[in-house]
Amino acid sequence: LPLVKAPSSPSLSLQAKMSRPVQARRLEGVDKNIWVEFVKLAATYSTVNLGQGFPDFPPPDFLTDAFARVLSGEEHMLHQYTRAFGHPPLVKILAQLFGKLLGRDLDPMTNVMVTVGAYQALFCCFQAFVDEGDEVIIIEPFFDCYEPMVKMAGGTPVFVPLRPKAPKDGKLMSSADWHLDPAELASKFSERTKAIVLNSPNNPLGKVFSRGELELIADLCVKHDALCISDEVYEWLVYDGKEHIRIASLQGMWDRTVIIGSAGKTFSATGWKVGWTVGPNRLLQHLRTMHQNSVYHCATAMQEAVAQGFQRELEHYGKPDSYFVQLSKELQQKRDQLVQSLVAVGMKPIIPEGTYFLVADISEFKSDVPDVPNSDEPYDSRFAKWMVKNKGLAAIPLSAFYCGAHKNNYNRFIRFCFAKEEATLKAADDILQKWKLEKTSP
Ligand code: PMP
Numbered sequence: 001l002p003l004v005k006a007p008s009s010p011s012l013s014l015q016a017k018m019s020r021p022v023q024a025r026r027l028e029g030v031d032k033n034i035w036v037e038f039v040k041l042a043a044t045y046s047t048v049n050l051g052q053g054f055p056d057f058p059p060p061d062f063l064t065d066a067f068a069r070v071l072s073g074e075e076h077m078l079h080q081y082t083r084a085f086g087h088p089p090l091v092k093i094l095a096q097l098f099g100k101l102l103g104r105d106l107d108p109m110t111n112v113m114v115t116v117g118a119y120q121a122l123f124c125c126f127q128a129f130v131d132e133g134d135e136v137i138i139i140e141p142f143f144d145c146y147e148p149m150v151k152m153a154g155g156t157p158v159f160v161p162l163r164p165k166a167p168k169d170g171k172l173m174s175s176a177d178w179h180l181d182p183a184e185l186a187s188k189f190s191e192r193t194k195a196i197v198l199n200s201p202n203n204p205l206g207k208v209f210s211r212g213e214l215e216l217i218a219d220l221c222v223k224h225d226a227l228c229i230s231d232e233v234y235e236w237l238v239y240d241g242k243e244h245i246r247i248a249s250l251q252g253m254w255d256r257t258v259i260i261g262s263a264g265k266t267f268s269a270t271g272w273k274v275g276w277t278v279g280p281n282r283l284l285q286h287l288r289t290m291h292q293n294s295v296y297h298c299a300t301a302m303q304e305a306v307a308q309g310f311q312r313e314l315e316h317y318g319k320p321d322s323y324f325v326q327l328s329k330e331l332q333q334k335r336d337q338l339v340q341s342l343v344a345v346g347m348k349p350i351i352p353e354g355t356y357f358l359v360a361d362i363s364e365f366k367s368d369v370p371d372v373p374n375s376d377e378p379y380d381s382r383f384a385k386w387m388v389k390n391k392g393l394a395a396i397p398l399s400a401f402y403c404g405a406h407k408n409n410y411n412r413f414i415r416f417c418f419a420k421e422e423a424t425l426k427a428a429d430d431i432l433q434k435w436k437l438e439k440t441s442p
Pocket residue numbers: 053116117118119120143199203231233261262263264265270273274275
């Protein structure tokens with residue numbers, strides 16, 4: 001048989017090659033992502049990875065047992081679709097818990113929506129609330145996805161940095177020493193402001209915003225009729241008896257706030273990707289529109305297991321054997337352990353009040369990393385790359401959590417994650433001790 005040749009007409013070959021851009025304009029300027037590069041570097045070079053934020057210890061048994069029961073149990077409908085806006089047992093228990101925390105009656109069907117991790121909750125918020133020309137205030141340093149998400153919705157991010165003030169007595173800094181300047185914050189609000197993103201406890205600093213700071217934000221939101229997207233994924237991870245205050249509980253804020261949470265952080269199961277939003281129906285109805293027209297639905301079995309996890313926690317609420325109580329106690333010890341290791345080698349950790357992250361000042365290490373003249377890569381980024389390649393220790397540069405214009409103002413810090421097994425923290429300490437010896441030996 002003769003071979004069938006592809007038609008060689010010039011018009012067809014022209015059509016086969018697309019010459020116009022394939023990507024939508026909304027992707028312009030948001031194609032780079034810090035995690036892709038640093039996760040790859042950590043996978044290639046690190047012996048100890050304190051970079052990306054995830055626990056390397058297992059979730060609590062009661063959660064994994066619940067998941068095993070869901071998978072092997074008789075309720076085969078748990079393998080099928082469930083309610084689009086949240087599996088009923090999960091929205092019911094979330095409404096019960098947050099109702100108790102906020103001191104108001106919540107309707108599971110209209111005041112709670114389950115999402116694919118906190119990530120999708122954030123995406124739904126920006127898509128549902130932000131129009132072309134709207135401004136969204138972002139407090140720096142910020143969880144990096146806020147900026148591209150605002151831009152993809154057509155909005156303009158407006159950045160306001162927390163200002164560090166070193167304690168006078170020569171003590172180590174705390175995340176509480178990083179403040180919002182009230183006049184600077186007020187100057188960012190205008191009639192174009194649609195929303196502010198608040199992340200308390202804050203990733204990467206670990207700052208837990210005080211009541212005074214939250215009142216300042218709340219007053220400005222009310223004055224300018226702005227929304228508050230309140231990312232509270234680390235709500236249970238607070239230390240030294242510090243209190244996590246929910247901005248939605250302040251005067252005038254419930255009606256304009258969406259609270260975002262994550263089972264990934266709450267139950268040390270980041271891979272489960274179960275998150276939620278809690279708020280008034282007047283806001284959540286628009287999140288439901290986004291959700292039903294994008295992912296529609298989150299994995300039923302995961303939602304059921306998370307619901308059972310919360311059921312267990314509600315029964316143990318505030319008691320010493322509550323997972324939330326135990327986890328923060330354990331993490332506080334891990335935090336203190338990493339602080340000691342870093343101080344020993346000459347880094348200056350900023351003691352976090354919450355989250356499982358710790359930011360350390362690396363100014364003393366300037367001579368370790370060769371200078372690259374005329375490089376526009378922030379110093380901390382070059383340092384973090386050098387450290388993983390030469391010491392096997394992975395961390396994330398703090399400048400990754402700032403907008404382009406501010407990166408070089410905050411380029412002498414790196415972020416570590418301390419939600420790690422004893423053995424991992426010990427291995428990090430060994431690397432740091434060896435490094436210290438190399439630095440001090442002639
Ligand atoms: N917000 C913040 C502040 C985070 O740190 C993270 C995860 N690193 C998320 C949201 C996303 O959470 P999830 O894994 O539940 O999507």
